[in-house]
Amino acid sequence: MITARIVFCWVVLFFALPGIAQELLTFSSTLNQTRYQNLIEELRCPKCQNQNLADSASGIAVDLREQVHQMIEANKSDQEIVDYMVARYGEFVLYRPIHSSATFLLWYGPFILLGIGLFTFVLVVMANRKKRGAKL
């Protein structure tokens, strides 16, 4: 009987572990829960800057997670929640920056560099061919 109780306690403890990392929240639907998870992974914690809201244990991250939860349950759209955060903490909180003139290089710089690389590559190959052709 005592061993059964001990086994029961252990089983309960193992199930409890994943629940310790974040607050216990209830959602009215699984869709809302998925939206919550996606949002807190996309939003950057303003305090500990290399973590998202999901990872951070800082006080402000806890508050902001709570805010996201409330807004989702109040039927706010993802865009409204993101706008709410940006209005208070700036575009800084977005791990996926907005497309604008300031972020143009960030988004398209790699493709521009790739284009320059390809262009140079073709130019060099063509020049080498010409040289070889002249030699032959």
Place this chain on the structure above:
Amino acid sequence: MTMRHRLIKKALLFIPLVLFLILGIAFYSQLGKNTQYMPSALIGQKVPAFNLISLNSDQIITQDDLPNTPYLINFWGTWCPACHVEHPFLTTLADDGVVIVGIDYKDEKALAKQWLEEKGDPYLMVLMDEIGHFGVDMGITGAPETFVVNSSGAIVYRLQGVVSESNWSTIQGYLK
């Protein structure tokens, strides 16, 4: 190969060096900067609307009750070690006539009252933001944080961390 061609070829060899120098200058100029610095999204805006209870009078205070002169909004809490460091300097500022509105951030009323009784009260008024909603509306990340509001009621500067002798001249520049 003509002379001109040879010169162009030699010039091309310097492209990597030039790129290296540009990157070097760009990275060097970033050295020593505060990596935690984050610009406030509220610069140029009015103080957001609020309904907070005054610690001193138990009255509900709104944004309409804020001063018409330039002033500071200082977020603090008795739980915040850096606020202990900041408090004496705030007191000297208040003695010099600087208007400071205190926001007691995520704190308990009794502890806050005791703090002000023991250390002195540099604030024009202290408002209680017990759950931290006003803090989120102001975009704060912790305490202490200080905002400068100018005479037309716009937020013009935000400091994350302790107001002290060393940064006061910068803050004072915005306080007009």
